[in-house]
Amino acid sequence: MLFGRQGNDDLVVRGARVIDPAEGVDAVLDVRVDGGAIAQLGTNLETNAHRVVDGEGLVLTPAFVDPHVHLRTPGREDEETIATGTAAAAAGGYCAILAMPNTEPVVDSAAVLGSLAETAQAEAEVPVGFLAAITRNQDGAELTEMAELADAGAAGFTDDGRPVVAPGLMRRALQYSAVTGRRLALHCEEPTLSKSGQMHEGAVSAELGFAGYPSVAESLMVERDLALAAYERQPVHLMHLSARESVEALSRAQVAGMAATGEVTPHHLCLTDEAVRSLDSNVKMNPPLRAEGDRQALVAGLRDGTIAAVATDHAPHARHEKEVPFEAAPFGVTGLETAFSALYTHLVEPGLLKLETLLERMSAGPARAYGLDPPRIAVGAPANLVLLDLQASRRVSESDFRSRSANSWLLGETVKGQVRLTIAAGRVAFEG
Amino acid sequence: MAEIHVMREDLLPPKEPPRRHLISIGDLERADVERLLGTARSFERSLERELKKLPTLRGKTVVNVFYESSTRTSSSFELAAKRLSADTMSIKSTGSSVDKGESLKDTALTLGAYDPDVIVIRHPQIGAPQLVARYTGAHIVNAGDGKHQHPTQALLDLYTISEELGRIDGLHVAIVGDVLHSRVARSNIQALALMGARVTLVGPPPLIPRGIEAMGCEVSYEIDAIKAADVVYVLRMQRERMAEGANYVPSLREYTARWGVTPERLRPGQKVMHPGPMNRGVEIDPVVADAADALIERQVRSGLVVRMAVLYDLLTHGPVGVQAAALHEIGAA
Numbered sequence: 001m002l003f004g005r006q007g008n009d010d011l012v013v014r015g016a017r018v019i020d021p022a023e024g025v026d027a028v029l030d031v032r033v034d035g036g037a038i039a040q041l042g043t044n045l046e047t048n049a050h051r052v053v054d055g056e057g058l059v060l061t062p063a064f065v066d067p068h069v070h071l072r073t074p075g076r077e078d079e080e081t082i083a084t085g086t087a088a089a090a091a092g093g094y095c096a097i098l099a100m101p102n103t104e105p106v107v108d109s110a111a112v113l114g115s116l117a118e119t120a121q122a123e124a125e126v127p128v129g130f131l132a133a134i135t136r137n138q139d140g141a142e143l144t145e146m147a148e149l150a151d152a153g154a155a156g157f158t159d160d161g162r163p164v165v166a167p168g169l170m171r172r173a174l175q176y177s178a179v180t181g182r183r184l185a186l187h188c189e190e191p192t193l194s195k196s197g198q199m200h201e202g203a204v205s206a207e208l209g210f211a212g213y214p215s216v217a218e219s220l221m222v223e224r225d226l227a228l229a230a231y232e233r234q235p236v237h238l239m240h241l242s243a244r245e246s247v248e249a250l251s252r253a254q255v256a257g258m259a260a261t262g263e264v265t266p267h268h269l270c271l272t273d274e275a276v277r278s279l280d281s282n283v284k285m286n287p288p289l290r291a292e293g294d295r296q297a298l299v300a301g302l303r304d305g306t307i308a309a310v311a312t313d314h315a316p317h318a319r320h321e322k323e324v325p326f327e328a329a330p331f332g333v334t335g336l337e338t339a340f341s342a343l344y345t346h347l348v349e350p351g352l353l354k355l356e357t358l359l360e361r362m363s364a365g366p367a368r369a370y371g372l373d374p375p376r377i378a379v380g381a382p383a384n385l386v387l388l389d390l391q392a393s394r395r396v397s398e399s400d401f402r403s404r405s406a407n408s409w410l411l412g413e414t415v416k417g418q419v420r421l422t423i424a425a426g427r428v429a430f431e432g
Numbered sequence: 433m434a435e436i437h438v439m440r441e442d443l444l445p446p447k448e449p450p451r452r453h454l455i456s457i458g459d460l461e462r463a464d465v466e467r468l469l470g471t472a473r474s475f476e477r478s479l480e481r482e483l484k485k486l487p488t489l490r491g492k493t494v495v496n497v498f499y500e501s502s503t504r505t506s507s508s509f510e511l512a513a514k515r516l517s518a519d520t521m522s523i524k525s526t527g528s529s530v531d532k533g534e535s536l537k538d539t540a541l542t543l544g545a546y547d548p549d550v551i552v553i554r555h556p557q558i559g560a561p562q563l564v565a566r567y568t569g570a571h572i573v574n575a576g577d578g579k580h581q582h583p584t585q586a587l588l589d590l591y592t593i594s595e596e597l598g599r600i601d602g603l604h605v606a607i608v609g610d611v612l613h614s615r616v617a618r619s620n621i622q623a624l625a626l627m628g629a630r631v632t633l634v635g636p637p638p639l640i641p642r643g644i645e646a647m648g649c650e651v652s653y654e655i656d657a658i659k660a661a662d663v664v665y666v667l668r669m670q671r672e673r674m675a676e677g678a679n680y681v682p683s684l685r686e687y688t689a690r691w692g693v694t695p696e697r698l699r700p701g702q703k704v705m706h707p708g709p710m711n712r713g714v715e716i717d718p719v720v721a722d723a724a725d726a727l728i729e730r731q732v733r734s735g736l737v738v739r740m741a742v743l744y745d746l747l748t749h750g751p752v753g754v755q756a757a758a759l760h761e762i763g764a765a
């Protein structure tokens with residue numbers, strides 16, 4: 001399901017604090033990688049003439065998995081390509097990303113998927129999985145040939161960017177997805193409630209005059225999709241949750257035994273609708289930034305595991321399309337290169353989230369949600385590692401981005417926690 | 433002979449004060465509003481003279497850019513600039529390069545190349561004035577941005593109230609109608625609250641934005657609530673913003689029956705205001721519009737002197753130390 005280059009690098013990372021929450025590891029160790037796989041953990045390891053990376057004072061942990069990236073290819077290569085998007089991912093500490101199918105053309109046929117897979121095999125800095133559309137051209141009318149798409153390597157199915165509006169069609173998609181062995185990933189939005197909405201509906205939208213996109217537009221669709229999935233006994237993954245009521249609905253479904261997972265973005269975890277007072281188009285996204293109560297519910301959901309995954313929803317946009325009044329700007333912000341430092345700075349440093357929890361939700365959590373092998377630090381496992389400097393801080397600046405776009409909500413902000421080294425599928429993909 | 437004391441600060445080059453704009457009432461403090469109204473008052477006296485033109489802004493350039501149709505606001509800004517001897521230039525979106533798809537940023541850069549002192553802008557999108565402020569060196573006056581703000585309207589309304597009723601502090605103002613789509617309402621709620629008035633919004637629930645109480649006003653869905661007010665401020669039913677099938681109200685007929693401001697719903701002595709243009713027989717009964725207690729024409733006259741005061745204030749930097757209207761820098765440049 002992942003397409004990219006396999007590495008066979010040899011390397012020793014010496015003296016880093018090795019943390020793998022899933023393996024129960026948290027100790028200062030040396031890690032030796034032979035031929036792209038983890039060969040030995042211990043102290044004072046033989047280097048076998050390998051390159052030695054000094055990890056002293058740094059954290060070595062399973063590299064991150066981003067379940068929600070827009071690579072804009074095919075169609076908008078001016079905004080991102082597979083090469084630049086995966087370079088950005090590597091710089092952000094990711095060893096695997098999942099790309100969304102809302103491209104031009106939409107990834108709704110094995111032919112389009114096949115050509116993307118081929119490009120990724122050749123150009124990707126980190127392996128990429130491609131989600132295919134649920135409906136043809138994401139029109140919400142006819143199902144795609146899901147079985148063939150799954151055979152061609154689709155990592156899952158989504159109409160991301162849009163909901164599947166008709167309940168009858170959603171039900172058919174759930175039923176049919178059973179034969180694919182892949183799950184549906186759902187963008188939950190009731191369009192008659194969100195129509196023309198520019199930001200969260202609340203005191204800030206009332207004051208600024210923006211048309212509101214109420215939280216119930218999301219949570220109502222979350223409730224509907226969970227009800228249909230429960231009825232069909234199918235697993236679902238809920239994308240970029242933003243509202244407290246959505247987290248509560250997901251939690252109830254999980255308690256009832258459903259195989260439902262959820263993801264949340266760094267911006268929804270760090271910001272609220274108050275940020276929109278700046279009228280900066282880099283805080284315009286769908287779903288919108290919500291109220292403080294929603295943000296707290298998202299943090300709590302991530303902490304207690306109701307929300308299994310952090311997803312960047314990395315959405316590159318051309319500069320001229322964002323340099324317009326807020327209402328004219330497209331939805332979406334970039335995130336691959338800032339996700340860890342944003343969350344480390346905003347949640348871990350102030351004590352709102354344990355470092356181990358954040359690392360798990362950025363790596364094993366998202367991998368499991370899509371049935372991928374979680375990156376882990378264990379002898380024999382492929383080397384998917386990230387080396388983090390938690391003390392280093394930097395001012396986020398446009399010139400540092402490897403992404404082809406710079407529509408980041410963090411521009412100008414100083415964040416702590418830097419990626420020093422990313423090893424993806426046994427290959428050094430980034431050094432900084 | 434008096435000794436000359438030289439203070440250290442006097443030896444330093446004077447600091448350039450931050451470029452000031454009028455983008456939102458939210459950027460103003462009470463003292464700013466009082467100063468502007470005072471300036472407007474002195475301009476009003478000057479207009480009583482035979483020669484109406486003042487030399488104050490000779491050599492300054494004021495550019496009016498209107499991306500939405502407007503009669504009273506654009507004409508009032510143009511006349512205000514002329515009365516102060518400024519050179520004026522007016523650009524409408526139709527028939528200009530905007531028609532050819534030019535972005536607001538490029539229009540701003542183009543206009544900025546002429547070094548105008550003030551750009552007055554009306555635009556259908558929220559935040560357009562901030563964007564123009566970012567790409568030009570001019571002082572920006574917001575003449576209406578989407579449903580967000582229309583600060584000179586609120587200032588002229590304050591001026592009208594204060595001239596006609598002698599005060600603003602402690603008055604009760606009911607704002608009636610389509611608050612959801614009204615930048616006039618948003619600016620006025622802030623302005624009236626800033627000056628110590630009590631504000632009650634009255635209208636059908638779908639047209640009162642959720643959460644607006646946080647701006648410091650009360651909400652009632654009953655038209656009877658206007659009886660308690662000193663001033664009844666009637667908003668235009670913004671038909672042009674009523675998307676088909678939006679169902680904010682079942683019909684204009686029902687709106688008028690339920691929330692129209694009629695003589696029967698007012699008590700004697702209540703002042704009635706309307707930002708114009710009116711839909712007579714919809715939100716306001718013609719008898720009310722033409723009654724002696726209606727201040728609607730007075731509002732238009734106030735508009736001229738208040739806009740003169742705004743242009744004067746921005747270009748003369750106002751009193752030292754007042755920086756309240758300085759632009760809050762948006763985003764990261």
